[in-house]
Amino acid sequence: MKAVTWQGRRKISVEEVPDPTIKEPTDIIIKISSTAICGSDLHLYEVMTPFMDKGDVLGHEPMGVVQEIGNLVTSVKVGDRVVIPFNIACGKCYMCDRGLQSQCETTQVRSQGRGAAFFGYSKLYGHVPGGQAEYLRVPHGQYNSILVPSDFGDDRFLFLSDVLPTAWQAVEYANIPEGGSVVIMGLGPIGDMSARISKYRGAGRVIGVDLVPERLVRSKARGIDVIDLSKNEKDLLSIIQDMTDGRGPDAVIDAVGMEAHGSGFEKAIQTSARILPDGPASALIKKAGIDRMDALHKSIDIVRRGGTISIIGVYAGKVDPMPLDTMFDKQIQIRMGQANVKRWAPTLLPLLTTKDPLGTDDFATHHLSLNEAAHAYDIFQKKEDGAIKIVLKP
Ligand SMILES: NC(=O)c1ccc[n+]([C@@H]2O[C@H](COP(=O)([O-])OP(=O)(O)OC[C@H]3O[C@@H](n4cnc5c(N)ncnc54)[C@H](O)[C@@H]3O)[C@@H](O)[C@H]2O)c1
Ligand SMILES: [Zn+2]
Ligand SMILES: [Zn+2]
Numbered sequence: 001m002k003a004v005t006w007q008g009r010r011k012i013s014v015e016e017v018p019d020p021t022i023k024e025p026t027d028i029i030i031k032i033s034s035t036a037i038c039g040s041d042l043h044l045y046e047v048m049t050p051f052m053d054k055g056d057v058l059g060h061e062p063m064g065v066v067q068e069i070g071n072l073v074t075s076v077k078v079g080d081r082v083v084i085p086f087n088i089a090c091g092k093c094y095m096c097d098r099g100l101q102s103q104c105e106t107t108q109v110r111s112q113g114r115g116a117a118f119f120g121y122s123k124l125y126g127h128v129p130g131g132q133a134e135y136l137r138v139p140h141g142q143y144n145s146i147l148v149p150s151d152f153g154d155d156r157f158l159f160l161s162d163v164l165p166t167a168w169q170a171v172e173y174a175n176i177p178e179g180g181s182v183v184i185m186g187l188g189p190i191g192d193m194s195a196r197i198s199k200y201r202g203a204g205r206v207i208g209v210d211l212v213p214e215r216l217v218r219s220k221a222r223g224i225d226v227i228d229l230s231k232n233e234k235d236l237l238s239i240i241q242d243m244t245d246g247r248g249p250d251a252v253i254d255a256v257g258m259e260a261h262g263s264g265f266e267k268a269i270q271t272s273a274r275i276l277p278d279g280p281a282s283a284l285i286k287k288a289g290i291d292r293m294d295a296l297h298k299s300i301d302i303v304r305r306g307g308t309i310s311i312i313g314v315y316a317g318k319v320d321p322m323p324l325d326t327m328f329d330k331q332i333q334i335r336m337g338q339a340n341v342k343r344w345a346p347t348l349l350p351l352l353t354t355k356d357p358l359g360t361d362d363f364a365t366h367h368l369s370l371n372e373a374a375h376a377y378d379i380f381q382k383k384e385d386g387a388i389k390i391v392l393k394p
Helices: 039-045 154-161 163-174 189-200 213-220 236-243 264-275 278-287 294-302 324-329 341-353 370-382
Strands: 002-008 011-016 028-037 062-069 081-083 135-138 181-185 205-210 225-228 251-254 308-311 333-336 366-369 390-393
Touching (some): 002 370, 011 370, 062 154, 163 251, 181 294, 205 213, 236 294, 251 294, 294 324, 366 370, 370 390
């Protein structure tokens, strides 16, 4: 089959790889009909290269049709239409029982000290072949699949794999009081959807911050107040305070993560880690503070005293510098983590089967063939051609 493979820093190619086969009786195999590219894939594309091997198959946001099932699979049958959660979870362990599927104790990558494995996401997360391909083996597919109806196009349901549950969890963890205020740092797919969900769930004031013109325009068109960071960096705090009774918002969602614009010093460390040979580089990345912290540090300044920061952007540095004096003095609450996809699926599915209040049908800006993956990664990373969310069609 054809699959999107990682070949080196900023090098992606579509290659012929062996078709997947059933290995465990709870596996399923799906024929992929749509598969999206995520901001998390961009971390592998450039920064996390020491954890990648040439030929790794990327992707963790797929959906398609069940092609084959293992002997013990009863939850789906051949021909069913399913979306696959990005985390691989068993559905039976202590963590899964508590709705913490991203910490599944059956699939935890203990050799790397990590939580649940996930698709197409480097040695750190289990080295499992990903879903930007024609077919995908889904370990624990008995649990790790979301059955969706046959009506509507793929885009209605595709984002159940990641964007929707991730943004839902971001808003849940932000703990915005009824009618309260939230600032969302970053209006990529995750921040954009977090803004939509905050509004849908009754936040009184939703403010989005980014620096890419198309992303600002897109959120504004959905009734979000937007601030262009490129023009208001110095006054950001006072602008937001003026919009929130001088106090700052009840909550901030950091939907930027480790590659924030405007973090010059940390960018230099990320770059130097990248040019070291893999062994020392992965050690440096694991031990040092390699994250670009601009968005998180701004979130700490922006949030009101006693407010909540929900960190949904991914960070990976071990000793990132944090202003603990400010965090303690402001009595800031912080929640974070990978999304527990299956936990939120039953809440989200009913929103997708009648109306489309979150606008999933036209959420993707680009539909490209799998063969165009290299171009797709390039424009998504450079934020060119209005690329905000790209769906590949095998
Ligand atoms: N926790 C999870 O389960 C989970 C799931 C999916 C994605 N993510 C993470 O969420 C983050 C966002 O993903 P995405 O798909 O939306 O990707 P993205 O890279 O397209 O979005 C990031 C956005 O942040 C903006 N930005 C950069 N620096 C900024 C700054 N200093 N202040 C404000 N905005 C800034 C960028 O212009 C961009 O629009 C990534 O770190 C990704 O890895 C986490
Ligand atoms: Zn993703
Ligand atoms: Zn589990």
